[in-house]
Amino acid sequence: MVASNPMYSGGMSLRKKFLATVINDIWPETLFFSAVATMVAAISKLTDHELVLNNGLLGVLGTVLGLVISFRTSSAYERYSDGRKMWTNIGTYSRTLAMTIWIHISNDRPAPPGGRAPTQLECIIEKKSMVNLVQALSVSIKHYLRGESGVYYQDLYPLICFLPRYANGGSTERDLLPMWHASEDGEYPLEHNPQRATGTRSNSSHTMDSNYKEETSSTFFGSLRKHNKVFDPEKVLPVVDVHRPLKPSRNPPRAGFTDYFPFLKIFKLIAKPFRKSPGIHLNPSQNVDMRAVLGKKRKPRPCDSNVPVELSLFLMNYANVMIRAGNIPAPVAGTFVGTINSIQDTLSNLERIADTPLPFAYQAHLRISIWIYLLALPFQIVSTFGWLTIPGTAFTTFLYLGFLEIGQEMLVENPFNYDLNDLDLDDFCYMIQRELHEITAHPNPDPSEYVFGPWNQPFAPADRRTAQELIQANDAYTHSDHGPDSQPGTHSIQRTLLKGWKDVDFSTRK
Secondary structure (H helix, E strand, O other): OOOOOHHHHOOOOHHHHHHHOOHHHHHHHHHHHHHHHHHHHHHHHHOOOOOOOOOOOHHHHHHHHHHHHHHHHHHHHHHHHHHHHHHHHHHHHHHHHHHHHHHHOOOOOOOOOOOOOOOHHHHHHHHHHHHHHHHHHHHHHHHHHOOOOOOOEOOOHHHHOOOOOEHHHOOOHHHEOHHHHOOOOOOOOOOOOOOOOOOOOOOOOOOOOOOOOOOEEEOOOOOEEEOOOOOOHHHHOOOOOOOOOOEOOOOOOOOOHHHHOHHHHHHHHHHHHHOOOOOOOOOHHHOOOOEOOOOOEOOOOOOOOOHHHHHHHHHHHHHHHHHHOOOOOHHHHHHHHHHHHHHHHHHHHHHHHHHOOOOHHHHHHHHHHHHHHHHHHHHHHHHHHHHHHHHHHHHHHHHHHHHHHHHHHHHHOOOOOOOOOOOOHHHHHHHHHHHHHHHHOOOOOOHHHOOOOOOOOOOOOOOOOOHHHHHHOOOOOOOHHHOOOOOOOHHHHHHHHHHHHHHHHHHOOO
8 A cells, every 4th residue: 555645745835845856966967958958959950060970870879777766776676675574573573562562571479589569559560661662662763763872862862861871880980881881971961869759840740731632723624723832753652851952853964055955055064174073172982962064974983882782681680581581381481581582683784774784886887877978968869850959968967867866865864764754753753653652552351351351252153142131041152043963061051153254255245
């Protein structure tokens, strides 16, 4: 099933729609080759000179270049599709991990040697905290793939702020764990041995307003239109104390002048060696700003911590503690550990997609070949098309370079960044967040509390009696429609099930 296109669903402004296309990337080249075609047509038609080349290779070269561009675009979309599949796997593994923690780890645990048994509330708090850590894992993968180092983000830090910061009970900078050490910088130093404030959080309320109603208003034509609700996903996260401002969950680079006039980017590249680095005054090992001038991903520094791996270590340690204490059955323990390992395998595949660029030699050779073909094109068709050489060359340039740029954007660029054509990682994380909260909202009741009630008709359509009526009969199961040869008990149940199969098979076939 094809997803709805935001170009037509009204979810994008006209400026964003323009930036989402490749027109703003190829219009300078289209204008240049159109100018060459104009020059060739004008000289050939208005003077005695004829700028004509033999068009024998026109069809052959055009076909070859078309096949190469088509193959490259297909390979690019396959890479793009693989990224989407990997995020589907992350969503699946996150649900499996949350279900395993929430359902299979018991709330009634025996007392450990020399200690007391945890209360039911303590067990639920522990499990809910680990499920929140599963949610934080997907959010950390999002930031990691976008080249955003550290943990101080509005959608990540509230979920992991309770994790230990120091190794072996230490309290100095030398004892900081890698995840926290790589997140600190010189601008907002961490105060070691802090006294945590109580009652100083920005939101003094213990809960949020749960008003889910949407107001409606009447338009000029009398129809009802819903007001857009305020989109604030960070509002549902814990409100915690932090020693520094948190970075926004989304930090896309703003569209600049060179995004509309891409041929001017060459001047930025020329001036780049002479530009002073903005982080040169900081300790290089603490400079975690990884976003380049053009909004592209920079290579992580060697000291940067892999936050998703560290969060996986906490989850794996929790699984180890539960297994050693016997709080989780052995078969389920294998699923628990295997799911964490599967997330690590998926993360490795995402790293492969993000960090494997197309070889520069292939990019350069293909683009130069297309340029040569487009430069020679007006000289080969001017004798046949005349003044139509100008629009013909412009259309051919738009076609060839458009597909080339589409492949460039999907294959060479990181498909996990903020471009309008990139994968919407934020939406994937919100989906995982909603599903995990839905899982933890499940009360885990005993099946006997709802299976034998008056709402359940287990044998429908062959027998429309409810489970409560069947149990209250206090006799062996039987059915009046089965005939005199029917025997009460298992024989009648089997006949009911067979009749149900026949009824369903007959009623559902067209």
